[in-house]
Amino acid sequence: MSTAEASLDILCEKSLAGDARAEAALFEALRVRFLPIAKRRVHADQAEDLVQDTLKIVFDRYGSRNEGQGILVWGMTVLRNVIGNHYQSRNRERERIDFVDELPRDAADAHDPFSDLQLADTRRLLLDGIAQLAERFPRCGRIFHHLLHSLEKGGGPQEVSTRTLDLVRREDPDMNRGRFYTALHRCRAQLRDVLAGMDKGLSHD
Numbered sequence: 001m002s003t004a005e006a007s008l009d010i011l012c013e014k015s016l017a018g019d020a021r022a023e024a025a026l027f028e029a030l031r032v033r034f035l036p037i038a039k040r041r042v043h044a045d046q047a048e049d050l051v052q053d054t055l056k057i058v059f060d061r062y063g064s065r066n067e068g069q070g071i072l073v074w075g076m077t078v079l080r081n082v083i084g085n086h087y088q089s090r091n092r093e094r095e096r097i098d099f100v101d102e103l104p105r106d107a108a109d110a111h112d113p114f115s116d117l118q119l120a121d122t123r124r125l126l127l128d129g130i131a132q133l134a135e136r137f138p139r140c141g142r143i144f145h146h147l148l149h150s151l152e153k154g155g156g157p158q159e160v161s162t163r164t165l166d167l168v169r170r171e172d173p174d175m176n177r178g179r180f181y182t183a184l185h186r187c188r189a190q191l192r193d194v195l196a197g198m199d200k201g202l203s204h205d
Contacts, residue, residue, distance in 0.1 A: 008072050032154035
């Protein structure tokens with residue numbers, strides 16, 4: 001095991017013990033190692049997004065990985081699987097697009113009013129969920145507020161993410177990229193819990 005890997009494993013142990021600084025340092029270090037690999041395997045504008053997906057999985061599961069398995073080696077395996085899934089998804093999307101192109105033009109271009117309704121309902125549910133989350137976790141509320149504001153301005157995943165981080169830094173100048181993504185991972189998980197609770201509530205009405 002290299003010195004770098006050993007250092008990451010030490011950070012991992014401290015992070016699992018509840019050390020927030022070690023956690024932020026660990027995920028920033030993993031991101032730095034994952035990003036160049038992702039850029040060699042996918043388009044540059046997709047690399048950051050796939051790395052964030054990888055870090056999300058690592059964050060959710062690194063405490064339950066097999067004992068004795070170094071965090072870097074295990075994380076690289078997760079990254080490889082995420083990239084593999086990306087290519088599989090892209091191939092399925094290409095097949096779907098090919099299928100749509102084969103449809104009659106009037107069928108392919110027909111406007112479906114129910115799609116608009118579904119999109120509006122999804123957006124309303126999301127905003128309601130973020131509002132509930134903000135009451136319990138104000139920082140998560142602020143992060144999602146800035147994220148939605150950034151999404152409205154458009155751009156690719158990297159541009160949206162960077163713009164959101166800049167907005168968050170106006171309120172928290174000490175927020176670095178590692179801490180930001182760690183917070184974002186946690187907030188996403190908490191938002192999913194809130195939305196799941198809302199969905200159960202609706203199903204019981």
